[in-house]
Amino acid sequence: MDSFIQKFNYLGAALGISPRMKNFVDLEEFFLEATLHIENDNRMKQAILNWCARYATLLSPSKIRRLCSLIKHNDENLEVIVHFLIERSYVKHNWSILVKRKIKTRINFHENFKKYLKSNDFIIKNVSEIRYRAEGRSQVISDILSFTQKSNFGSLYQLAKGIHSPRNRVNESFRQLQAFGVI
Amino acid sequence: MSDLNILLKELNDWLREQNFEIELIIIGAYALHLHGISSRMTMDIDTLNHIEHPRVISKIFEIGEKYGLPEWLNSQAQGLILPGDFYKRIIRSDLFSNILLSYASRIDLIKLKVAAYYYRHSFEQKDLDDLKLLKISSGELDDGIDFLLESHTPEQNRFKNDFVRDVTLIHLKLKEFLLG
Numbered sequence: 001m002d003s004f005i006q007k008f009n010y011l012g013a014a015l016g017i018s019p020r021m022k023n024f025v026d027l028e029e030f031f032l033e034a035t036l037h038i039e040n041d042n043r044m045k046q047a048i049l050n051w052c053a054r055y056a057t058l059l060s061p062s063k064i065r066r067l068c069s070l071i072k073h074n075d076e077n078l079e080v081i082v083h084f085l086i087e088r089s090y091v092k093h094n095w096s097i098l099v100k101r102k103i104k105t106r107i108n109f110h111e112n113f114k115k116y117l118k119s120n121d122f123i124i125k126n127v128s129e130i131r132y133r134a135e136g137r138s139q140v141i142s143d144i145l146s147f148t149q150k151s152n153f154g155s156l157y158q159l160a161k162g163i164h165s166p167r168n169r170v171n172e173s174f175r176q177l178q179a180f181g182v183i
Numbered sequence: 184m185s186d187l188n189i190l191l192k193e194l195n196d197w198l199r200e201q202n203f204e205i206e207l208i209i210i211g212a213y214a215l216h217l218h219g220i221s222s223r224m225t226m227d228i229d230t231l232n233h234i235e236h237p238r239v240i241s242k243i244f245e246i247g248e249k250y251g252l253p254e255w256l257n258s259q260a261q262g263l264i265l266p267g268d269f270y271k272r273i274i275r276s277d278l279f280s281n282i283l284l285s286y287a288s289r290i291d292l293i294k295l296k297v298a299a300y301y302y303r304h305s306f307e308q309k310d311l312d313d314l315k316l317l318k319i320s321s322g323e324l325d326d327g328i329d330f331l332l333e334s335h336t337p338e339q340n341r342f343k344n345d346f347v348r349d350v351t352l353i354h355l356k357l358k359e360f361l362l363g
Contacts, residue, residue, distance in 0.1 A: 014227070014252060015223060015224070041222075043309050047225070108306055108308060110307045115225050118252060119253055122250075126251070
């Protein structure tokens with residue numbers, strides 16, 4: 001739980017001061033992990049929902065689906081959160097690949113970014129994982145940039161594993177970034 | 184320890200350098216923390232009083248900007264209906280040298296939380312979490328309900344009956360959730 005809160009505060013929750021995160025934080029992995037903690041208490045729930053309302057649009061539903069078999073999460077809570085995001089148009093309908101059945105959700109949600117999240121300016125400035133996505137870069141390229149700024153890696157295979165992305169896409173994107181001197 | 188103490192310490196250090204003093208009268212989740220009750224808190228402090236000095240206001244904002252929390256210290260609670268003799272029961276803290284910190288007594292926190300629960304339970308459940316942490320007694324719950332009825336009942340008769348009925352329902356709900 002402490003490690004989740006630390007990550008969550010780093011990614012912008014206003015539940016504590018942002019710690020310095022030396023390691024790359026995978027946004028889709030974090031989203032799945034959040035499904036395990038959303039019922040802990042009501043402030044946590046509102047903070048998670050507010051974070052999702054603001055930033056879920058930057059996440060990749062296909063990557064989330066791929067990670068479902070690898071990352072521990074709560075299936076029921078995942079469905080509820082995804083339905084909530086789609087119903088309220090916080091994300092597009094391509095997120096429906098993550099739900100098995102159509103359900104009508106009743107979720108207590110109080111949109112209050114100012115209370116539950118740090119300011120967007122601060123998050124964009126300090127959280128590279130979110131900043132690169134917000135700048136319009138693809139999920140793979142954003143994660144490569146963020147990961148390589150924080151961590152060393154021995155091979156492109158390790159990089160692909162580190163950012164939970166298909167090797168061929170990582171190879172192609174990495175070579176492109178190298179070719180233009182970005183990394 | 185709350186991370187809010189880090190921001191308050193920064194403010195206190197600056198106040199000391201400038202030879203300023205401010206007063207903060209605190210309610211809400213941070214007040215619970217000052218009572219030694221550990222709860223999940225958002226990074227904001229609700230105060231009943233307003234800070235007037237422009238340089239202090241500017242410093243509060245600057246500290247908030249540094250941590251991505253521009254509204255960490257706010258007086259949005261100013262104007263709240265308070266229990267009678269509230270200020271006679273406030274508790275003073277000597278945590279900071281240049282911040283005269285005082286906070287709501289336990290019973291007043293309970294009264295305010297019961298009122299807050301009444302108004303926002305349909306969309307916000309954190310007040311219930313806080314009441315659970317306070318481990319309130321049956322008598323304290325009754326005091327909270329009495330405060331709600333005495334201080335918040337609408338003057339117009341046509342609204343009064345509905346209000347009393349709704350408060351009675353809330354009373355039963357809270358009894359069930361908090362007292363078993």
